[in-house]
Amino acid sequence: MEWFQSNPEDTNRGDQPGPARLNSVPKPKGVSLTEAISMTSVRKTFGKKVAVEGLDLTVNRGALLGLIGPNGAGKTTSIRMIMSILFPDSGELSVLGKNSAIESKDRIGYLPEERGVYKKMKVGAFLRHMAALKGVPSDGAATKINEWLLKVDLPDVAKKKCEELSKGMQQKVQFIAAVLHEPELLILDEPFSGLDPVNMRLLRDLIREQHERGTTVIFSTHVMAQAQDICDRIVMIHQGHKVLDDTISDIRSRHETRVIEFEPLDPSGLESLSIDGVTGTRQGERAWEADIGDGIEPARALASLASAVPVNRAELRRPTLEDVFIGIVTGDGASEEELRAAVRAGAVVTEEEE
Amino acid sequence: MNPTKILRVAAREFASTALTKGFLIGALVVPALIFAMIPLIGILVNQAKPPTEQGEVIVIDRTGSVGGLFADRISPEAIAERRMELTEELAENIPDLSAVPGAADAQESMNAALQQALGEVPKISVDQRAADADVEAIKEQVRTTLTDGVARDDPDRLLGALVIAENAVMRGDGDEDFGGFELFVRPKLDDRTVGEIRSAARWAILEARFSANNEDREELNRLTRVNAADTQEITETGTREASFELGILLPGAFMILLMMGVFTGGQYLLTTTIEEKSSRVVEILLSACSAMELMTGKILGQMAVGLLLTGVYSSVGIAALATFALTDLIDPMALVYMAIFFILSYAMFGSLMAAIGSAVNELREAQSLMGPVMLLTMIPYMLFLPISRDPSATYSVVLSYIPPISPFVMMLRVTSSEPPATWEVLLSIAVSGAGALFCLWFAAKVFRVGLLMFGKPPNFATLVKWVRMA
Numbered sequence: 001m002e003w004f005q006s007n008p009e010d011t012n013r014g015d016q017p018g019p020a021r022l023n024s025v026p027k028p029k030g031v032s033l034t035e036a037i038s039m040t041s042v043r044k045t046f047g048k049k050v051a052v053e054g055l056d057l058t059v060n061r062g063a064l065l066g067l068i069g070p071n072g073a074g075k076t077t078s079i080r081m082i083m084s085i086l087f088p089d090s091g092e093l094s095v096l097g098k099n100s101a102i103e104s105k106d107r108i109g110y111l112p113e114e115r116g117v118y119k120k121m122k123v124g125a126f127l128r129h130m131a132a133l134k135g136v137p138s139d140g141a142a143t144k145i146n147e148w149l150l151k152v153d154l155p156d157v158a159k160k161k162c163e164e165l166s167k168g169m170q171q172k173v174q175f176i177a178a179v180l181h182e183p184e185l186l187i188l189d190e191p192f193s194g195l196d197p198v199n200m201r202l203l204r205d206l207i208r209e210q211h212e213r214g215t216t217v218i219f220s221t222h223v224m225a226q227a228q229d230i231c232d233r234i235v236m237i238h239q240g241h242k243v244l245d246d247t248i249s250d251i252r253s254r255h256e257t258r259v260i261e262f263e264p265l266d267p268s269g270l271e272s273l274s275i276d277g278v279t280g281t282r283q284g285e286r287a288w289e290a291d292i293g294d295g296i297e298p299a300r301a302l303a304s305l306a307s308a309v310p311v312n313r314a315e316l317r318r319p320t321l322e323d324v325f326i327g328i329v330t331g332d333g334a335s336e337e338e339l340r341a342a343v344r345a346g347a348v349v350t351e352e353e354e
Numbered sequence: 355m356n357p358t359k360i361l362r363v364a365a366r367e368f369a370s371t372a373l374t375k376g377f378l379i380g381a382l383v384v385p386a387l388i389f390a391m392i393p394l395i396g397i398l399v400n401q402a403k404p405p406t407e408q409g410e411v412i413v414i415d416r417t418g419s420v421g422g423l424f425a426d427r428i429s430p431e432a433i434a435e436r437r438m439e440l441t442e443e444l445a446e447n448i449p450d451l452s453a454v455p456g457a458a459d460a461q462e463s464m465n466a467a468l469q470q471a472l473g474e475v476p477k478i479s480v481d482q483r484a485a486d487a488d489v490e491a492i493k494e495q496v497r498t499t500l501t502d503g504v505a506r507d508d509p510d511r512l513l514g515a516l517v518i519a520e521n522a523v524m525r526g527d528g529d530e531d532f533g534g535f536e537l538f539v540r541p542k543l544d545d546r547t548v549g550e551i552r553s554a555a556r557w558a559i560l561e562a563r564f565s566a567n568n569e570d571r572e573e574l575n576r577l578t579r580v581n582a583a584d585t586q587e588i589t590e591t592g593t594r595e596a597s598f599e600l601g602i603l604l605p606g607a608f609m610i611l612l613m614m615g616v617f618t619g620g621q622y623l624l625t626t627t628i629e630e631k632s633s634r635v636v637e638i639l640l641s642a643c644s645a646m647e648l649m650t651g652k653i654l655g656q657m658a659v660g661l662l663l664t665g666v667y668s669s670v671g672i673a674a675l676a677t678f679a680l681t682d683l684i685d686p687m688a689l690v691y692m693a694i695f696f697i698l699s700y701a702m703f704g705s706l707m708a709a710i711g712s713a714v715n716e717l718r719e720a721q722s723l724m725g726p727v728m729l730l731t732m733i734p735y736m737l738f739l740p741i742s743r744d745p746s747a748t749y750s751v752v753l754s755y756i757p758p759i760s761p762f763v764m765m766l767r768v769t770s771s772e773p774p775a776t777w778e779v780l781l782s783i784a785v786s787g788a789g790a791l792f793c794l795w796f797a798a799k800v801f802r803v804g805l806l807m808f809g810k811p812p813n814f815a816t817l818v819k820w821v822r823m824a
Binding site for chain 1: 358359362363366370630633634635636637638639640641642643644645806
């Protein structure tokens, strides 16, 4: 599933920063190939509700990591604990070598999910205020602010009040506030929500640029396709537990697909057609889909389908993160259809919640 | 905590509140306009023309000796002469202010005020009737003129009837007391005119009595008059006229100034905290500084706003006292204590406001949590007179050691006529300081949890739960 067109030149989105790009972009001070974040057995509850349970997470410096999961999974709570906005009930946590992000807030950029601005404040003044709070010297802040406003296509807004900007424009201003001080660690919680496709692409490029300059980027989303497109390493959280922590390529290789996508020349009568090694066919979102029977080799099912039905195209579907997530949590009692619909809507239905 | 970040937050908080048109107009310009309006109102009142009363009073003098005296006494010439004497007498008793700039204008203004208070000299003529005239018939005569629509300045307008009792001058046999007079007037007669008639009637009756008894009125007046100079207070440098009203009002003024600064700053703190929470900017701020730094900065910023207000109003008050050479009523230590108690009371109420602001989603929801806090503040407000009059009473002493109202009550006691011992003030400062620390600790816990809590507004039990959770 492609969320938006990937940059074909961008081949390095792994745990380690691309050396070629890092040579051309100045590194933030103090960057080393050690851990940027380390969480061990972290637990957080709100009253009786367990938000995060036994979370172990290590993020190396320079990584671009996607934190995914449906709404209410525990992503924002985890991020707030990393930012020392919330504090864990138990477990150990270190950020940029410190026991608390409070000690290194000037080295961290954060775009929260619940974001806002001082509505009556002018954009320039707001950004100067944030820059000052982040320790950016006042003499250089104005120049940086102007450069960033130009970069995000907001050249004339510095003297406008924040409330005069559209939501998308405000979001770009908030992003500037998060990166103005050239952080070593950038945490973005649902950064694309509310953006139009053009601004989504702009923001994606800016995130990649930050990563290329050596910044460790953690990016949370409930839209799994977004993480799949930008990140190479994925941490998946479900009901407060980490259920997956791997690179995209390893995830795909380990989660074998059991679906064939095909485009028949003549789709009439396909649903009732019996094909050897295939348990059923249906019209999918982008093409027709055929489920491979248990114990059947995918290659054999593919050959059998191709011989039974004249097709323009037939291929084994690459597993998406959504497929992987569905595969992991189907044991919770919900049907696959319910889960898939819920994941796309940003929520998950489980037996416990029902 | 990072002091630079705290100061940065405080500076923004102060600027966003105090450097706005709303604040400048509401908190500074409006009071300044009111001050400016006071002399203007005086000028307008002085320029208002008093009503001119003209007309006739029917006199039924049953004694036969009072009517003529009354007619002489109520004549416009006699009234004007008496007023002239009164003005001269006042001028003699008022201290010499010729050295004070603007005093001459003040003198003129005072004369004008006197004339205004007395009204224009009424032109009243007297129609003496027979001693046995029927009062009811006279009343009926007045009654018939009520609907005539006669103008106030018509000399034939019938104002009323004065009936002098038969025994007003000479007591009847067996009478213990003298008789007096009855006055019947048309409705809505100017009160100053009525006053002149009554005064003249009283004077005429007394004059007739003195004559009948061969007494010298002037001598009797001298015998019954005691000249007592105004009470003087002995100060360190001399003496001054005692002002017992100021002695009672001054502590109240100090307390109200203190309350005004504390609650204005606290109210702004509540509002800006709710705004930051509801506009969701708070989490962006928390990415740059800790909750404690944010709260401390906000409290300091709004404390500066409160101090500014208190400073402005205190300066106006001191300037007013200086105008009347009464600055020695204020003990400089009282100003020092006021600054200390302002900080302590603001730390208590401000932190509670910050906690409440962080816990709710909109101003309306804050009302239920504010109720108990505001109720506490009413205690010194309601007890200000008893505490000022009796600053050493048990309830005054006890309340001055109970935070969060201790700063207000101790301020009342410090500026009262019977200030407490220094150790008592220091003890109150210590107790208030402990209260301030507790409130800050409580607020910090609530603030950290509450800022990111949305949904159902909490009650006090929930706040306590958050404190345990944080």
